[in-house]
Amino acid sequence: MVTERQYYQIKEWAKLSWLVHGFGKAGFDMVSLKENFPSFSPVEMKQQHSDRVVFLESKPQTEIEGDALVTPSPGLLLLVKTADCLPIFLVDPVRHLVAAVHCGWRGTKEKILLRAVEIMQEKAGSQVSNILASFGPCIEQNCYEVGQEVFASFKKNGFQTDKIFRPADRPGKFFLDLRKANLLLLTKEAGIPELNVHQVELCTSCRKDLLSYRRDRQTSARLYNFIGLSDGNS
Numbered sequence: 001m002v003t004e005r006q007y008y009q010i011k012e013w014a015k016l017s018w019l020v021h022g023f024g025k026a027g028f029d030m031v032s033l034k035e036n037f038p039s040f041s042p043v044e045m046k047q048q049h050s051d052r053v054v055f056l057e058s059k060p061q062t063e064i065e066g067d068a069l070v071t072p073s074p075g076l077l078l079l080v081k082t083a084d085c086l087p088i089f090l091v092d093p094v095r096h097l098v099a100a101v102h103c104g105w106r107g108t109k110e111k112i113l114l115r116a117v118e119i120m121q122e123k124a125g126s127q128v129s130n131i132l133a134s135f136g137p138c139i140e141q142n143c144y145e146v147g148q149e150v151f152a153s154f155k156k157n158g159f160q161t162d163k164i165f166r167p168a169d170r171p172g173k174f175f176l177d178l179r180k181a182n183l184l185l186l187t188k189e190a191g192i193p194e195l196n197v198h199q200v201e202l203c204t205s206c207r208k209d210l211l212s213y214r215r216d217r218q219t220s221a222r223l224y225n226f227i228g229l230s231d232g233n234s
Contacts, residue, residue, distance in 0.1 A: 023136035024224040040077040051110035067102040074231035081222035086138035140203040141177035
């Protein structure tokens with residue numbers, strides 16, 4: 001399912017001539033993006049760990065604050081930067097619409113992924129049966145210990161905590177499955193068929209070719225994850 005370069009790709013998506021995408025490895029940065037995709041205009045956000053989704057029809061002239069980008073416009077390269085959080089791409093191959101979503105535990109708790117799907121429906125008439133999704137590398141459950149306050153916040157927001165949390169050895173601590181939480185949002189709440197979802201099941205904390213905030217607290221470096229619609233020149 002996954003091809004490798006300086007970034008990981010979904011094989012099925014790599015065959016689509018009108019789409020570019022990748023989940024970046026350590027060392028793949030903005031310079032690398034511009035070298036590899038010179039005809040694209042990169043669009044990045046000041047990420048907030050929020051549920052804010054921004055719809056773009058052209059390159060923004062000012063800084064964007066939020067945690068998801070959606071566009072029908074070729075030539076824009078939507079970026080999500082991560083170092084344990086889960087990057088998710090959404091593609092509507094019928095409407096030619098793409099989205100890039102930053103899913104940390106806070107954004108996941110606030111169901112930002114559902115909001116991104118809603119924007120695709122509202123702005124472009126996307127049908128959930130047509131939407132494809134890919135989940136990139138993130139910190140996996142065995143490495144992601146959180147506290148009681150995180151558990152309680154998910155429970156308050158209606159998540160099935162027994163499906164996404166596992167008790168840790170330490171009292172009041174749990175292991176959170178960020179990937180499963182978003183998969184349930186996408187399939188059970190948004191109604192996207194699970195067959196439409198691809199996974200790059202790699203743990204950022206375990207793999208040295210990736211970056212992990214929990215493992216590498218001394219660095220501010222981030223993984224660059226990107227998706228865009230080709231303008232025919234790339």
